[in-house]
Amino acid sequence: MIKMRQEKRNEMYMYLFILPGILGFLFFWLIPIVYTFVLSTFKTNGMNNIFVGIENYIKLFGDKEYRKAIFNTVYMVILGVPINMLAALILAMLLNTKIKALGLFRTIFYIPTILPGVATAVSMFFIFNTRYGLLNRVLSLVGIEGIDWLGEPGMAKLTFIIIGAWGVGQTMIIFLMGLQGISETYFEAAYVDGANSFQRFWSVTLPMLTPTILYNFILQCIAQMQIFTPAYVITNGGPDQATYFYVYKLYRDAFQFGKFGYASAQSVVLFIVTLILTFLVMKSSNSWVHYEGGE
Numbered sequence: 001m002i003k004m005r006q007e008k009r010n011e012m013y014m015y016l017f018i019l020p021g022i023l024g025f026l027f028f029w030l031i032p033i034v035y036t037f038v039l040s041t042f043k044t045n046g047m048n049n050i051f052v053g054i055e056n057y058i059k060l061f062g063d064k065e066y067r068k069a070i071f072n073t074v075y076m077v078i079l080g081v082p083i084n085m086l087a088a089l090i091l092a093m094l095l096n097t098k099i100k101a102l103g104l105f106r107t108i109f110y111i112p113t114i115l116p117g118v119a120t121a122v123s124m125f126f127i128f129n130t131r132y133g134l135l136n137r138v139l140s141l142v143g144i145e146g147i148d149w150l151g152e153p154g155m156a157k158l159t160f161i162i163i164g165a166w167g168v169g170q171t172m173i174i175f176l177m178g179l180q181g182i183s184e185t186y187f188e189a190a191y192v193d194g195a196n197s198f199q200r201f202w203s204v205t206l207p208m209l210t211p212t213i214l215y216n217f218i219l220q221c222i223a224q225m226q227i228f229t230p231a232y233v234i235t236n237g238g239p240d241q242a243t244y245f246y247v248y249k250l251y252r253d254a255f256q257f258g259k260f261g262y263a264s265a266q267s268v269v270l271f272i273v274t275l276i277l278t279f280l281v282m283k284s285s286n287s288w289v290h291y292e293g294g295e
Contacts, residue, residue: 033271040264056265066266068241069249072157076245077224080161084220085213088168092175106176113169121233124163125150128234150235153242160243163230164223171216178212179205210289218278225274246270 040057043050060066095106112120127134128149136147149159182205190200228247231237237244237252246266254263 036264036267036271039261040268042261044261045258046260052261056262057269059262060265060269065241065244065249069244069246072242072244073225073227073246075157076160076164076227077221079157080164080224081217081220083161084165084168084171084224085216087165088171088216089175091168091172092179095172096176096179106173109172110169112167117229118233120167121163121230124166124230125234128159128163151239153240156235156239156242160227160230164227171220174216175209175212178209182208207290210285211291214281214285214289218281221277221281222274225270 041051041053043052043056091109095102095109099105126132130136130146130148130151133149135149136145139145139147148155150156186204186208187200190204195203226247227245228251231243231245231248232251235243237248247270250263250266250270253259253266
């Protein structure tokens with residue numbers, strides 16, 4: 001009897017401890033998601049609600065700005081994700097070596113990740129500004145002048161990819177953890193077999209790092225699909241809508257034009273696309289992700 005009471009008491013304590021997490025998920029995740037689905041079936045400005053069914057979703061097919069936002073976002077995913085991951089992996093491998101002040105270098109490369117997004121965007125504006133930006137001033141010292149980083153559509157996208165690579169500290173740390181989790185035994189065996197540095201990277205490091213690559217790839221895809229702050233702070237969607245991204249379009253429709261139902265429909269589409277993309281990537285992982293100890 002005493003043992004049963006103790007077990008019930010422990011069970012009650014367990015539920016009490018997990019209650020904040022459950023409430024947080026319920027009120028800050030599940031309810032807002034369900035409400036967004038419901039709101040997407042209404043034409044509303046926050047005051048007047050008119051049920052329209054799937055009309056908001058149908059309107060998306062004829063919205064030129066929406067198609068432009070999709071194109072720009074897909075462009076950033078296709079180019080930005082591999083560039084950011086490659087930069088993060090290179091940094092992680094460099095910071096996985098035994099050098100002096102290693103902790104300091106790791107901190108320096110991670111700091112941009114924890115800086116406020118608006119502060120970073122403002123700083124990048126003053127770096128890449130065409131007329132008085134720091135980067136163009138430095139380049140002028142070696143005879144390169146007049147690069148319009150933010151005023152030319154194609155260059156603006158490239159600039160945003162560079163800005164994204166500035167904040168790969170979190171991805172770098174995850175890669176670093178993955179590298180440190182690879183047993184030295186594999187490298188020693190490859191060295192004994194006569195493998196050079198590139199062969200050890202290709203045949204040992206890369207396969208053993210595939211679970212980490214999978215995780216970072218999903219996170220990077222989601223991050224690129226949700227680019228907003230630089231577009232809002234630096235270019236306001238320009239030039240010529242070159243940085244008019246999906247979430248920026250969603251924000252304008254919701255908070256500048258008061259089309260909350262229409263913006264909610266866009267949110268639902270983004271949510272579904274993210275789920276499908278994550279599912280497909282996870283499904284494909286069976287053919288290329290290697291887990292230590294697996295078959």
